[in-house]
Amino acid sequence: MSVEHDAQRKPLFNKILIANRGEIACRVIRTARKLGVKTVAVYSEVDENAMHVKMADEAYCIGPAPSAESYLRVDKIIDVCKRSGAQAVHPGYGFLSENATFARELAKAGIVFIGPPVQAIISMGSKSESKDIMTNAGVPCVPGYHGTNQDSSFLLEQAEKITFPVLIKAVMGGGGKGMKVVHKREDFFDALESAKREAMKSFSDDRVLVEKYIVRPRHVEVQVFGDQHGNVVSLWERDCSVQRRHQKIIEEAPAPGLSEETRADLGAKAVAAAKAVNYEGAGTVEFIYDNDTSKFYFMEMNTRLQVEHPVTEMITKQDLVQWQLEVASGNPLPLQQDEIPRVGHAFEARIYAENPRNNFLPDVGPLLYLSTPEPSENLRIEEGFKAGSKIEVFYDPLISKVVAHGRDRTEALRVLRKALEEYHVVGLSTNIQFLRTLAGNEDFIEGSVETAFIDKHFDALFPPISAPEPELLAQAALFVALRDQPVVNNSTTSPWASLYARRFGSDVYHRIVQFNLEHGEETKPFQVHVYSTDVGRFDVEVEGVDGAPNTKFTSINASLASPTQLSSTIGNQKRTTTIVSQRPPPDVPASHAPNTAERMHIFHSEGQKTTLVIPPPKWLLSLGGEVLEAAAKKGIRAPMPSVVVEVKVNAGDKVKKGQVVVVLESMKTETVLRAERDGVVLSVGCKKGEMVPEGKELVEIDTE
Incomplete structure (x- = not known):
């Protein structure tokens, strides 16, 4: 850039507001810091301690967790701009980044929108209008219907003219929201309804277009x-x-x-x-x-x-x-x-x-x-x-x-x-x-x-999950045994140091570690025997998995390099393995016994992670009989924490295999739950708008 051109260069903003969260907010803050530009963060109540909040020079809470009450509140963001003196707003991606109304309101308030002109957002935000513009500009477009008629039957007619498979897309869409691939005629109306619903929630506009699916x-x-x-x-x-x-x-x-x-x-x-x-x-x-x-x-x-x-x-x-x-x-x-x-x-x-x-x-x-x-x-x-x-x-x-x-x-x-x-x-x-x-x-x-x-x-x-190698299971058991051993004073002046591996009566320290190996929905229990033969030296016997014979390892050197690092030498090979224990919260009641298991996460060859479960003791499981019995009941359960968007059935309804029963939404994405077989609805355990945890039974269906 020439000296003359550099002299005409306009100064950057002194302070900007980032109307976003997560990694993109942090990304913008890093560049702003490099350029000496001050940053203002906004956050919802659940993001009070978020990384972007800590990185910014200033931070303001703008509402409760739902984005509609915080990150999508144009009025609150403009208010923070005025209070903080931010001259411009970087919207990141998602949220208000392609919202023409937001850009227009910022301009009215004298605040620069770090993005394109309002008219460009409007024109390119409409998939139908954008295709007309592109056609006139000589840019090739996919065949399809991009008009204003939103009648369901008419759209089906257009889909049949284009021929299946077709793609239903929200007119104002982006990021895969309000987008459904339809391979056959009989699925068109359900897909159309779902696409429109997602579009309305994400963009406050349920118009769609239909085009050929390549x-x-x-x-x-x-x-x-x-x-x-x-x-x-x-x-x-x-x-x-x-x-x-x-x-x-x-x-x-x-x-x-x-x-x-x-x-x-x-x-x-x-x-x-x-x-x-x-x-x-x-x-x-x-x-x-x-x-x-x-x-x-x-x-x-x-x-x-x-x-x-x-x-x-x-x-x-x-x-x-x-x-x-x-x-x-x-x-x-x-x-x-x-x-x-x-x-x-x-x-x-x-x-x-x-x-x-x-x-x-x-x-x-x-x-x-x-x-x-x-x-x-x-x-x-x-x-x-x-x-x-x-x-x-x-x-x-x-x-x-x-x-x-x-x-x-x-x-x-x-x-x-x-x-x-x-x-x-x-x-x-x-x-x-x-x-x-x-x-x-x-x-x-x-x-x-x-x-x-x-x-x-x-x-x-998605290859089948194979049983872990015996060496890995031995390391997991050694980690548990070393972690749970009482601290021993290894000073040479202490007589207890020489008794490290023995109990009174000359018994060698022997620890039996019980694991459950989870293969999909199947659980396989097995044991590993750990014998402490000297300070930092062990013999280990691993029970065979899937009918394999037991495996014995002798004279293993092992120690905890850190709370998450096991250092061991097995078969003349020195290994450092990361093992992280995920223990249940201390306030889990006995009635929730299935949730009291400890999970061991082992990171090994090429970054692979194997998770083993240390089950709770049998006496604790016996306290949770009612919960265990309830967990065994068959029903349609929430696959992840979600908000119930729609309940399609009532108690007493007859349902067919594949029929939509409940529609959920999690992280801005809809999930449709269907009946696995014909039956009668015995009970409905959820309602529209309810937040449900993972595993909650939403609908019970009698399939007998």
Whole structure:
């Protein structure tokens, strides 16, 4: 940038407010700190001790936990701006980031919205209007109905004209909300109703469009940036094809397998799309790339910074949040199109609180233990929560992002796999092990990606859970025995030191550790015998699992290097194993005996986690007879903590297999529960609007 140009450069804001939470709020704060810009955080009552609150220079509570009463309250955010003196608002992504009313109200209050013009938000926020604009701009679009007629029967007629499968999408949608794939006519109305309901909750607008569903698509998107001087550039493309529940979980830049001609065409079409709406700031033009024809079609434009923006930052060596602040301050883009570099390859893996083996349903709860890989020049950890934080049911289940860079795709993927092996979480279910398996899948390594990748490779991505190796079980038992042993004075002057491994009567210390090994819904109990033969030396016998013979280990050296680290030497191999105990809260009553089990989480080869259960004593289980009996009753239960959106049945109703019974919502995503077989509803244990815990019986059905 020339000296003359630099002299004309406008100063950045002195103070900005971040109208968001979690990792994106922390991400914006880091760049603001670097630039000397003060930051103001807002938070709901449950986020009082959140990471973004602690990082900001100032923080203000704006309401209760539900986002509609806090993070979506435009009036409260503007009030905090006035009270704090914030000159501009960075909306992050989600919440109010693509809300034209919010941007308009900020302008009325004299506060800068760090985002695009209001009209661009409106035009690109409407999937029907945006497709008209793109068609006029020469950007190819997917065939479909984008009109205003929302009559259900009419929409079905349009779907039949397009031919199934079709995709129902919320007109104002984004992030997979209000989006349903329909493969056959008889499922259309249920899917339409669900899409409209999700759209209304997420965007206060239940209008939808219907378009052709491409069978083997890829999701390829282009990062664009515009300024107030009419300049627009693209910063290369990203591939975000591998998704679950229509939401991304791993992204990369640049997209693999594209010719340079296609790459240039994508960038040119994205720039044309942005110029068609006089775009300013960060935006993403999303395309569907048809693997069968190598053609691409405009899907939508997200008028905000994307979750996956770090992969673009990695290959361009640019700070896109800094670009946002520069543009919003009235400065031109930092680089022109031919100055934007493309260096190497990058991946981003999203760490979610969810259970991949249970249809990726979200999970909530505390992060009891969190250990992350060490950041480096080629590895970023974008996090918004630390150990002790609680992932709440009210918000998105994204915990953090692991971003890896390499000189080429192979190297970047190797860096990513190693980082995922070193990322350890205890306290709730996460997708870390699934991401490890995905990053090691041969087809993924080859770059053969598509949006149906998970379904297509389901068996390979979800292999059967095998019984742990005897060495692992021996380490778990040693950890328990060492942890529970009384502290011994090992001073050489103490006569007790020589009696460390013995009891009175010359008995060798012998500890029997009882474990339960959980295989899906099946539980297999087994025992491990630990014999202390000398100070720090043990013999261990592991009971065979699945009919295997017992395994004996002799002269094991073992000690606790820390409360979560076992150091041991088994068979001349020295090992350091991370083992984290998850004990039940001290206030769990005896009547809840099934919840009093201790869970041992063992991190071992290549970051794999094995969980063993130490069951409560039999005398305690006997106190919980009524609860155990109730738990044995068959019924439809809540798969995760949720809010009941709709109850479709009443006691006495006859139901058919597959019939919708209850609709739940957790972390902004709807889950439909259906009857597993024909029967009669005996009782309904929930009501609309109720918050229900995981495992609660919602409907009992007599299937006899």
